[in-house]
Amino acid sequence: MVLGAGFAGVAFMDALWEALGPQPRIDLRLIDRNNFKLFTPLLYQVATGLVSPDNISYPVRRRTRRRGARFQESLVQGIDLEARRVLTDDGPVPYDTLVVALGSVTNFFGMQDVARHALTLKTLGDGITVRNRLIDAFEEADVTTDPERRRALLTFNIVGAGATGVELATAIDNLINLVLLRDYPGINAEEVRIRLIEALDRAVPEMSEGVCRFTAKRLAERHIELRLGDPVVGLEGDRLRTRSGNLLPPGTTIWTAGVRANPVARGLPVEHGQGGRVVVTDTLQLPGHPEVFCVGDNALITDPATGRPVPPNAPAAIQMAQATARNVARRLRGEPLQPFRYHFKGELLSLGRNHAVLHLGGLLLDGFPAWVVWRAFYLTELMGMENRVGVMADWAFAYLSRLRESGRLICEPALAEEEGVMPTLAGRMR
Ligand SMILES: Cc1cc2nc3c(=O)[nH]c(=O)nc-3n(C[C@H](O)[C@H](O)[C@H](O)COP(=O)(O)OP(=O)(O)OC[C@H]3O[C@@H](n4cnc5c(N)ncnc54)[C@H](O)[C@@H]3O)c2cc1C
Structure with a gap:
C-alpha cells in the first residue's frame, strides 16, 4: 500500500513494477486525496498564466492501470501501526507493507494570523488563486481613486527567497512587465513593488554560493527588492511585522517560506526531526516497524556524504522511492535490504524569461543557455x-507572442466567490 501519488508514490510504483516484472503476484494499491499527480516545479507558471493547470496534472489512474496497481481516491486521516491499518475518510484499509509518501505542507511556524492573511503555493488550486489574485489586483488598481489602496494593490510581498519564492518573483515580474502594464495603460512600472523577504542572510539559501550570486544579481537587475536576515514574525492589521520591528508596506502576501511534514506523518508515534519529518533508518524504514517505509518530503534521513539531512526536493523523493522499491522486492524474496544513498545531481533555477542558472559538477552557467537547459x-x-506537448505549446505560444497574447489571464472573482467555487479568490486583501 502506498500513501500519496506524488513524486515519491508514483516513482515507487514504477520502480517496483520494474523490479518485480510486469506480472507481479502482489496487490499494490495507491491512495491519494487527488486522482492526479501535480508537477510542482511548474506551479509558479500556472500562478503567472504561462501554462495551463491541466498541463501540469497527470491522471494517476492511467499509470496505475499500466502497472497492474489499484488507485483509491481517499483522504488519509491516520495510520494504526499496531493494527496495520490506514484510516481514511472512506473507512480503514489493511496493509502488509506500507510506503508513506504524503509529502509536506506549508509551514507558517505557528503564525495563525499570517496563515489566514497570506496566499500559498502548494496545490493546483493555490496556483490558480495566486494567478487570479494578481489579475484582480490590477483590475482594482485600475479603477480605485484611493492612492493608498492603489499602492497596496500594486505591492507583492513574497515571503521566503528560496527557489520557489525566487522563481515566482521573477515570473511575476515578467507577467507584469510583458503583459499587465500593456493591458492596463493607466498603471506605471514605477508604481509596482515586488519584494522578497528572507529569514536567512542570502537568497536561495538551500543552493550553492554561485547560484546565490547569480540570483542576487538578476533580482537587482529586475528591481526586485530583496530583504535578507529579517524573518516575518507576525501580522499587524494588514502589515507583516519582521523580527527587527519593521512593518512592511501592505500588499498581496504570498508565503513560500518553508514546509513541514504532512500532518499524518507528524502524527505517527515515532521520532520526528526538523519540520516534523519522520526519522527513518538507513533503509528508510520506521524503527520498530520494518513493514513501514517512509519516503520523500515527510522522511528525515542524514546523507552520510555531507552530514546534512537529505533535502526535501523532487529528485531526493524519487531516489528514496526507487531505493525503497528495490528493498521491498528484496524483502519479498527474503534477501537483506540495502541502505539508501542520496546522489546530488545538480541545481537548476529559473530566473524569468531567457534567464536561468545551472550548477552541474564544476560547471556554473547562467543566462540564455541555462534557460534552454532548464x-x-x-x-x-x-x-x-x-x-x-501541452506545456511545449503553452511555452511556444507565450514566447513567440512575448507573453502578450496569453489567454490564461482571465478571472471572474465575483462569480467564483458568490458560488463558493474558490473562497480564497477575491477576499484576501479586503
Ligand atoms: C511550488 C513548488 C515548487 C517546487 N519546485 C521544485 C523544483 O523545481 N524542484 C524540486 O526538486 N522540487 C521542487 N519542489 C518540491 C517538490 O515538489 C517536493 O519535494 C516533492 O513533491 C516531494 O515529493 P513527495 O512525493 O514526498 O510529495 P508530493 O509530491 O507532494 O506528494 C504527496 C502526495 O500526497 C498526497 N496527500 C497529502 N496528504 C494526503 C492525505 N491526507 N490523504 C491523501 N493524500 C494525501 C498529495 O495529494 C500528493 O499527491 C517544489 C514544491 C513546490 C510546492
Whole structure:
C-alpha cells in the first residue's frame, strides 16, 4: 500500500513494477486525496498564466492501470501501526507493507494570523488563486481613486527567497512587465513593488554560493527588492511585522517560506526531526516497524556524504522511492535490504524569461543557455506525452507572442466567490 501519488508514490510504483516484472503476484494499491499527480516545479507558471493547470496534472489512474496497481481516491486521516491499518475518510484499509509518501505542507511556524492573511503555493488550486489574485489586483488598481489602496494593490510581498519564492518573483515580474502594464495603460512600472523577504542572510539559501550570486544579481537587475536576515514574525492589521520591528508596506502576501511534514506523518508515534519529518533508518524504514517505509518530503534521513539531512526536493523523493522499491522486492524474496544513498545531481533555477542558472559538477552557467537547459530538463521530467506537448505549446505560444497574447489571464472573482467555487479568490486583501 502506498500513501500519496506524488513524486515519491508514483516513482515507487514504477520502480517496483520494474523490479518485480510486469506480472507481479502482489496487490499494490495507491491512495491519494487527488486522482492526479501535480508537477510542482511548474506551479509558479500556472500562478503567472504561462501554462495551463491541466498541463501540469497527470491522471494517476492511467499509470496505475499500466502497472497492474489499484488507485483509491481517499483522504488519509491516520495510520494504526499496531493494527496495520490506514484510516481514511472512506473507512480503514489493511496493509502488509506500507510506503508513506504524503509529502509536506506549508509551514507558517505557528503564525495563525499570517496563515489566514497570506496566499500559498502548494496545490493546483493555490496556483490558480495566486494567478487570479494578481489579475484582480490590477483590475482594482485600475479603477480605485484611493492612492493608498492603489499602492497596496500594486505591492507583492513574497515571503521566503528560496527557489520557489525566487522563481515566482521573477515570473511575476515578467507577467507584469510583458503583459499587465500593456493591458492596463493607466498603471506605471514605477508604481509596482515586488519584494522578497528572507529569514536567512542570502537568497536561495538551500543552493550553492554561485547560484546565490547569480540570483542576487538578476533580482537587482529586475528591481526586485530583496530583504535578507529579517524573518516575518507576525501580522499587524494588514502589515507583516519582521523580527527587527519593521512593518512592511501592505500588499498581496504570498508565503513560500518553508514546509513541514504532512500532518499524518507528524502524527505517527515515532521520532520526528526538523519540520516534523519522520526519522527513518538507513533503509528508510520506521524503527520498530520494518513493514513501514517512509519516503520523500515527510522522511528525515542524514546523507552520510555531507552530514546534512537529505533535502526535501523532487529528485531526493524519487531516489528514496526507487531505493525503497528495490528493498521491498528484496524483502519479498527474503534477501537483506540495502541502505539508501542520496546522489546530488545538480541545481537548476529559473530566473524569468531567457534567464536561468545551472550548477552541474564544476560547471556554473547562467543566462540564455541555462534557460534552454532548464526548459528542456523540465519538459522531459513531466509525466505523459499529452502534458509535454501541452506545456511545449503553452511555452511556444507565450514566447513567440512575448507573453502578450496569453489567454490564461482571465478571472471572474465575483462569480467564483458568490458560488463558493474558490473562497480564497477575491477576499484576501479586503
Ligand atoms: C511550488 C513548488 C515548487 C517546487 N519546485 C521544485 C523544483 O523545481 N524542484 C524540486 O526538486 N522540487 C521542487 N519542489 C518540491 C517538490 O515538489 C517536493 O519535494 C516533492 O513533491 C516531494 O515529493 P513527495 O512525493 O514526498 O510529495 P508530493 O509530491 O507532494 O506528494 C504527496 C502526495 O500526497 C498526497 N496527500 C497529502 N496528504 C494526503 C492525505 N491526507 N490523504 C491523501 N493524500 C494525501 C498529495 O495529494 C500528493 O499527491 C517544489 C514544491 C513546490 C510546492
